[in-house]
Amino acid sequence: GAVVSQHPSWVICKSGTSVKIECRSLDFQATTMFWYRQFPKQSLMLMATSNEGSKATYEQGVEKDKFLINHASLTLSTLTVTSAHPEDSSFYICSAFDREGINPAGELFFGEGSRLTVL
Amino acid sequence: RKEVEQDPGPFNVPEGATVAFNCTYSNSASQSFFWYRQDCRKEPKLLMSVYSSGNEDGRFTAQLNRASQYISLLIRDSKLSDSATYLCVVTSTGTASKLTFGTGTRLQVTL
Numbered sequence: 001g002a003v004v005s006q007h008p009s010w011v012i013c014k015s016g017t018s019v020k021i022e023c024r025s026l027d028f029q030a031t032t033m034f035w036y037r038q039f040p041k042q043s044l045m046l047m048a049t050s051n052e053g054s055k056a057t058y059e060q061g062v063e064k065d066k067f068l069i070n071h072a073s074l075t076l077s078t079l080t081v082t083s084a085h086p087e088d089s090s091f092y093i094c095s096a097f098d099r100e101g102i103n104p105a106g107e108l109f110f111g112e113g114s115r116l117t118v119l
Numbered sequence: 120r121k122e123v124e125q126d127p128g129p130f131n132v133p134e135g136a137t138v139a140f141n142c143t144y145s146n147s148a149s150q151s152f153f154w155y156r157q158d159c160r161k162e163p164k165l166l167m168s169v170y171s172s173g174n175e176d177g178r179f180t181a182q183l184n185r186a187s188q189y190i191s192l193l194i195r196d197s198k199l200s201d202s203a204t205y206l207c208v209v210t211s212t213g214t215a216s217k218l219t220f221g222t223g224t225r226l227q228v229t230l
Contacts, residue, residue, distance in 0.1 A: 042222060
């Protein structure tokens, strides 16, 4: 089945540094990928929709200059957390929709997630 | 009011029990509905889609009630491996491109 790979799984960084997270669709092309953030015991919150070859669409309240998204190819989207602070510590998950899959309703596949800890 | 609401639980049930979760949604224009399963510190994985006619997959049965705007998930003969958080997911577009997640219901199946 379709697979979405996310890297790194874990990252610890100092406050003020930038962290890049990669999301790849391994066996299908994803013109659209989604980035979510999940704090402990809370639901996944959509941060932005990443569109191949164009600018990302950010949800209300998400700073586009802080969370830089690049979707340069049909299989790769990156999220860069710039000048990270402790409050950015969270579980970041990407996903991609495989519209060509066998599930007629379509299926959203998730990456394994990246746990960011900012010291 | 949240767009998608779930009882966070936890639901603690013995192995072999039947357990049901409900989820309510506020947008009457919602079109697609799903149940996802999320294990601790893992990514969500699709458990099943929910259709108007209801659908069953082994021990799992999902129902949709559009009039009351809720969906349900029934798990029969619970297994230890069913312990997880079950996320109710709703979309408001036909393309299912933007999903809204509930906070999830935590299920703990015990011996």
